[in-house]
Amino acid sequence: MEKWREKISCWKFDRKMQALITIALIITTLIFFVVSTVSSVTSLKSKTEEMLQAKNDTMAENFQSTLERYKSLAVAMVLDNSIQRYLECNSKQDKNYSLVAMEAKNVMSSCQNMHSDMNFIAVVSYQMDDYLYRGKSGLVETDFQKTYRKDYQKAKNVQKGSIKAGFTNAYFKGKKYTLNVYFPVYNVQAISSERGLLCMSFSSSLLEQVLKEQEDSGQMTALVDTEGMIVAARQMDEIGTDARYANQLNGMQGSFNQDGRLYIYQKVSNWDYYIVSSISSSELYKPSIRTIGLMTLVLVALVAISLNIVKQVIRKIYKPLDNVVQKMDDVAAGSLTARIDEEHMGEDFVKLATGFNSMMEEILVLMQQVKLEQHQIEQIRFNSLQSQIQPHFLYNTLDCIHWQAVADGNQEISILVKALARYYRICLSKGHDVIPLKMEVEHVQNYLIIQNMRYDNIIGSSIQVEENCKDAMIPKLTIQPLVENSIYHGIKIKEGKQGSISLSAVRKGETVQILIADTGTGMTKEQIAEMNQHLSEYDEGFGYGVRNVNKRIELLYGKEYGLHYVKNESGGVTVEITLPYVTNVEPGILQGDIINV
Known part of the structure; x- marks a missing residue:
């Protein structure tokens, strides 16, 4: 109650009068309305x-x-x-x-x-x-x-x-x-x-x-x-x-x-x-409806008349305030040059006009600063991208190593270098962020070649992609991080035992479903449920790569698409990727264009 008294004491006179008249009229009319209605209804x-x-x-x-x-x-x-x-x-x-x-x-x-x-x-x-x-x-x-x-x-x-x-x-x-x-x-x-x-x-x-x-x-x-x-x-x-x-x-x-x-x-x-x-x-209560309706109309009319009287009084006494509101409307419409003439504001509102004009000047200065900072950020981003789109030196170097290995008869180094070159070529993709599914699958195949040479062929693989979904567009580096998780967190920790990864893609109507299953150590149902729950949430204890993959799919296609983990029959984990079947995506959604092959 004390807090309300403090708030009311800070009100201006016009607001106090408006509140007093309106409340008094409403209370009086409501008492009459309630007493009459209760009496009529009880008698009826x-x-x-x-x-x-x-x-x-x-x-x-x-x-x-x-x-x-x-x-x-x-x-x-x-x-x-x-x-x-x-x-x-x-x-x-x-x-x-x-x-x-x-x-x-x-x-x-x-x-x-x-x-x-x-x-x-x-x-x-x-x-x-x-x-x-x-x-x-x-x-x-x-x-x-x-x-x-x-x-x-x-x-x-x-x-x-x-x-x-x-x-x-x-x-x-x-x-x-x-x-x-x-x-x-x-x-x-x-x-x-x-x-x-x-x-x-x-x-x-x-x-x-x-x-x-x-x-x-x-x-x-x-x-x-x-x-x-x-x-x-x-x-x-x-x-x-x-x-x-x-x-x-x-x-x-x-x-x-x-x-x-x-x-x-x-x-x-x-x-x-x-x-x-x-x-x-x-x-x-039908016979009482007319009486209740009449009393309701009286109440509405009295309140309307009261508010209108108070409005007229406020308009005459505080007319300068209307000028401030109009200028604020001009600013909301985009006119940042709007200013209030302080000479016709009166003593009560001259400080408000001065503050408004000062604020608009500060806004113009801040906007110029923001434009300058934005230009600098765009320049930095451009320079960063420029440094990434010149991979020819890397490709030429890997090509030389490949031919030297062929000349020396070292087949393993030749295969490894070729796979590495194709791997980085798709990684760069000329700066594109969304690529066809068949390119993403090729990227995974090259990645598996490199990992098998690294870990002495402990990773078996099976890839089955239907023809009618190879052209579906998918965010670049979607499948490879998930395959990497299966290797490092499922197969590699099985103490030297071999494992396998199966990759399949089928089209179901207007959607494409991609399944990545491993025969690794697997997870408990509670761990899988926790992973599915945190896919779209930020959690420092949860894998950044998986969350990044899911978030890019949601940003590109919507929250109804993305990842879902389940436990498979072999004891490992299967991750389901659901995408819409589209062969063309609006450029610029993920800070890059589409690459067509």
Whole structure:
């Protein structure tokens, strides 16, 4: 806090006034905005909760009344003497079967006629493996025979006891949803003896209302059982699935927010169901959007007016500062001759104008010095390059040694000198930094000749380069340092044992992959991982040559190309070089041109 006070105390008067007016206006407007918004939203939310709760109470009472009516009907049918006598029959061959079945059907028909919302009623006999059916629709349309067993197994106990119910589209071949009630029929003389099953299907107006609820209202209602499964919902694909908010349903009623919606729930008394109504936050707060928008516009307008007033005051009082800014813009555009007229700056800004003019004079002096130093550096670089591009004396000398060795019959010296001459010819490459792959391979071959003569032919080699990638351009001295690493750090330290190096190059689409594998002592996985990690980083403990090779490839072609080390099957190391297949590279990228052969 003390540090902030020190900073503010250093501000000029105009800045303090601007900050004071702006902050005061913003705080006042924000307080009004927050208080009004919170009050409006709280009131609206409370009214919406009351409305949804009233709706849920009504639906819960209606559904409870409906379920109680269905239960009473089921109990009455189960205890009916005609139904009991029908279920006592062991076979259709019983002498009184026809009479008993007719009486049971009459009772079922009367029941069906008395309840307009009943789709069908059926009594299944376990002893005869048969059933009696009465309904508004035929067996073919309801597909009762094939459906009732599966639907009964899926139905859940909705109250303490044996009554089960489910709201599904199992019947009527999936064309409509019905409330299906199942009640086991026991022998009234022996309750433990289950004789059959009473099946009733109803068209529930309450559940159909849930299915047909309009989506554009923003409100949604669902019937959820106490285990969290959705029994009825407007989104039919959700029926039979677990509700995401199931763990929030506790007690008889309540509310909660989840997934951007406000949920109000009410339990159906004495039944294992919840009526859950919800509304999206966007619809809930929609009536308040106009008020919030108006208050936002007021806030923006007040802030804009405040800033404009402060801006006008600053412009009049500190108009000389604009002159300084314009001159700085001129300098940014490249006009180094821009100067400020100190006579019209006023007492407050005359020192600023004097300092600006002095700074520009110093910049001009420094630029002249930089130009002179740059010219000197370019001259030194030119002289350095000039000293490298005259190799004829070296070539002629090596040629004389070669012919003298031939004349003396010393074949080894002749081969060595020829390889050395070709080696340095490619090293110099007339000052070029990027050469064709075939020249780089020739350079490696000459290098291996020299090293084998030096180390008594302990290095075997295999070189396989496909024709379609020999013209690919590669930075000079890319492969040779890697071969040198394989010799000095892999093969040479094997205490006199021979080793081999294989070099291969293949073209894969628009890229060229070069593999250099050795049979040396190899490295651990940790060492290889560390090497790959430090390829593009500066680390004094990491090999300069390898990092130099990788960095030149990245500078020339991009970071997606370069080196990668892996452990090979022979125990040595394989380095993979990935390059783009290009036969022409823009000159000057690596301080040199391309040599074409």
